[in-house]
Amino acid sequence: GAGVSQSPSNKVTEKGKDVELRCDPISGHTALYWYRQSLGQGLEFLIYFQGNSAPDKSGLPSDRFSAERTGGSVSTLTIQRTQQEDSAVYLCASSPGGAVRDEQFFGPGTRLTVL
Amino acid sequence: GDSVTQMEGPVTLSEEAFLTINCTYTATGYPSLFWYVQYPGEGLQLLLKATKADDKGSNKGFEATYRKETTSFHLEKGSVQVSDSAVYFCALNGNDYKLSFGAGTTVTVRA
Numbered sequence: 001g002a003g004v005s006q007s008p009s010n011k012v013t014e015k016g017k018d019v020e021l022r023c024d025p026i027s028g029h030t031a032l033y034w035y036r037q038s039l040g041q042g043l044e045f046l047i048y049f050q051g052n053s054a055p056d057k058s059g060l061p062s063d064r065f066s067a068e069r070t071g072g073s074v075s076t077l078t079i080q081r082t083q084q085e086d087s088a089v090y091l092c093a094s095s096p097g098g099a100v101r102d103e104q105f106f107g108p109g110t111r112l113t114v115l
Numbered sequence: 116g117d118s119v120t121q122m123e124g125p126v127t128l129s130e131e132a133f134l135t136i137n138c139t140y141t142a143t144g145y146p147s148l149f150w151y152v153q154y155p156g157e158g159l160q161l162l163l164k165a166t167k168a169d170d171k172g173s174n175k176g177f178e179a180t181y182r183k184e185t186t187s188f189h190l191e192k193g194s195v196q197v198s199d200s201a202v203y204f205c206a207l208n209g210n211d212y213k214l215s216f217g218a219g220t221t222v223t224v225r226a
Contacts (some may be wrong), residue, residue: 004158016127024141029121029213033212033213033214035214040142042216042217042218042219043206043214043216043219045214045215048212048213051211053144056211059213091158091159093159095212099212100146100147100208100209100211101164101166101208102212103145103149103161103164104161104214105161106151106158106159106160107158108158109158109159
């Protein structure tokens with residue numbers, strides 16, 4: 001079946017612009033996660049959605065970052081007023097139910113470059 | 116908080132050599148432990164996992180044993196192939212759903 005998909009695969013933007021990154025999780029998965037992979041910080045958790053519960057936003061690095069999940073499926077990560085330090089690969093993952101022992105299935109990522 | 120420390124590499128090996136990548140962790144309670152692999156140009160894939168002490172995860176010839184007494188989850192493969200060239204990440208999931216990752220180890224296998 002189809003895996004997690006993300007778009008765009010690459011995004012180049014100018015400092016100060018806003019960007020939107022999209023994630024389509026595996027059908028039927030109730031849990032959705034965003035992570036960031038950068039040279040200096042490795043892989044970091046950003047935000048977690050589980051069903052209709054309020055998201056855990058504890059990993060978002062600043063208030064320029066926000067995310068939403070519509071209809072319990074597609075998610076959009078928005079970065080406002082991008083900075084050069086936002087350059088990274090943004091990874092989305094989903095899992096069947098969000099349990100600690102569940103495998104998280106990752107998408108291919110969106111490579112963001114802020115000039 | 117939860118953390119993972121792994122050998123950073125890079126590691127370069129010849130085909131059929133033995134591979135080991137060390138991973139140790141710090142966590143409260145009883146975390147689940149994972150090894151993820153990222154092949155060139157591809158996304159992260161789960162390689163193997165173990166959810167309780169003394170469990171052994173295995174897949175594609177790779178093995179790792181959950182050692183609570185040494186808080187370790189070392190990855191091993193007895194005979195590597197060129198196709199095993201990738202970046203390997205050790206990760207844990209503690210009392211919540213967030214994965215905490217190690218820094219990743221780049222492995223290159225030469226023919």
